[in-house]
Amino acid sequence: MTAVDLGLPGVPGTNNGAPRPDTPALIDTFGRIASDLRVSLTDRCNLRCTYCMPAEGLDWMPGGEMLSEAELGRLIRIAVEQLGVTNVRFTGGEPTLRKGIETIIAAAAALTPRPRISMTTNAIGLSRRARSLADAGLDRINVSLDTLRQDRFTEITRRDRLSDVLDGLAAAQSAGLAPVKVNSVLLRGVNDDEAVPLLRYCVDNGYHLRFIEQMPLDPQHGWNRSEMVTAEQILDMLRAGFELTPSPTPRGAAPAERWLVDGGPAEVGVIASVTRPFCGDCDRTRLTADGALRSCLFSQTETDLRGPLREGASDDDIAQLWRSTMWAKLAGHQINEAGFAQPLRPMSAIGG
Ligand code: SAM
Ligand code: SF4
Numbered sequence: 001m002t003a004v005d006l007g008l009p010g011v012p013g014t015n016n017g018a019p020r021p022d023t024p025a026l027i028d029t030f031g032r033i034a035s036d037l038r039v040s041l042t043d044r045c046n047l048r049c050t051y052c053m054p055a056e057g058l059d060w061m062p063g064g065e066m067l068s069e070a071e072l073g074r075l076i077r078i079a080v081e082q083l084g085v086t087n088v089r090f091t092g093g094e095p096t097l098r099k100g101i102e103t104i105i106a107a108a109a110a111l112t113p114r115p116r117i118s119m120t121t122n123a124i125g126l127s128r129r130a131r132s133l134a135d136a137g138l139d140r141i142n143v144s145l146d147t148l149r150q151d152r153f154t155e156i157t158r159r160d161r162l163s164d165v166l167d168g169l170a171a172a173q174s175a176g177l178a179p180v181k182v183n184s185v186l187l188r189g190v191n192d193d194e195a196v197p198l199l200r201y202c203v204d205n206g207y208h209l210r211f212i213e214q215m216p217l218d219p220q221h222g223w224n225r226s227e228m229v230t231a232e233q234i235l236d237m238l239r240a241g242f243e244l245t246p247s248p249t250p251r252g253a254a255p256a257e258r259w260l261v262d263g264g265p266a267e268v269g270v271i272a273s274v275t276r277p278f279c280g281d282c283d284r285t286r287l288t289a290d291g292a293l294r295s296c297l298f299s300q301t302e303t304d305l306r307g308p309l310r311e312g313a314s315d316d317d318i319a320q321l322w323r324s325t326m327w328a329k330l331a332g333h334q335i336n337e338a339g340f341a342q343p344l345r346p347m348s349a350i351g352g
Pocket of ligand 2: 048049
């Protein structure tokens with residue numbers, strides 16, 4: 001491969017000065033290649049999880065600032081056809097609140113090569129829509145569920161909707177959105193006694209459970225390292241109820257470390273974003289609902305794609321902007337380093 005100069009200024013935290021290989025792929029200075037696109041469809045949500053949003057919600061993005069269906073379709077097409085993206089995950093906010101989500105999914109599913117299409121959702125309303133989402137081309141789903149107790153669900157999400165979520169999970173399973181994955185965040189003193197019941201429930205129902213360490217991405221800046229339930233603590237709690245052995249399946253770029261439960265085939269995953277960062281294997285690139293491109297959840301900078309799109313940029317111009325943004329991706333998220341600063345956007349406006 002020959003080198004091309006993208007005219008990037010020196011970016012602290014990257015392998016400065018390294019020549020960018022002449023490849024269409026989204027490579028960075030550390031040799032990582034992003035092939036997994038996370039697309040946030042809205043920053044709005046119908047829940048108010050305490051670790052994600054304040055009770056009153058946030059200042060939602062104005063409609064005109066959000067990418068239209070056509071703009072989203074074009075950017076996803078460029079990512080797949082020109083930049084080597086093979087996986088597209090829709091998220092938010094709550095992606096199912098986005099009008100026309102089936103059309104957006106169908107457009108992605110019509111691309112060649114067809115990307116694998118997934119969604120991260122709180123599953124409210126999924127009991128009615130899982131089938132139409134699957135028919136549109138959705139392949140897999142991740143559902144967030146932090147507790148099986150109704151009182152706690154209402155405390156954590158500030159909405160009394162546990163039964164909707166459980167029905168949504170079952171509907172996703174029936175619609176063939178397999179494997180149905182469940183994401184759980186454990187909060188100290190709130191639901192940290194539910195590691196074993198959550199895993200029992202998921203194993204019994206054929207769902208794949210992954211615990212996620214809480215990250216400093218909440219707009220209230222309430223994250224506290226000493227309060228965080230760590231991956232090691234989660235594994236210790238699980239070992240009180242199950243025998244865990246390391247999964248023989250290679251991890252690749254997947255963020256979860258996986259364990260066989262009682263000898264398998266059921267597995268449980270733990271995503272130790274804070275205590276055992278997996279940035280060295282990251283293959284993600286992110287697009288916010290208002291058209292900002294981010295190379296990392298924790299990026300302090302982003303690249304506006306909406307402006308160029310609306311000013312008539314060509315597909316090649318957009319692809320090149322995308323490549324130069326990813327080329328400048330930092331080595332890691334720096335949560336564990338002195339001077340770490342949270343990004344300005346909270347998780348719900350980036351896309352979790
Ligand atoms: N509303 C959808 C949902 O809840 O699945 C999609 C967006 S939500 C931001 C995506 C995931 O991020 C959820 O599993 C949620 O639990 C997780 N999340 C939100 N804030 C988090 C934080 N500070 N640390 C770790 N995970 C977080
Ligand atoms: Fe909404 Fe998901 Fe945030 Fe909960 S975690 S408030 S469901 S965006």
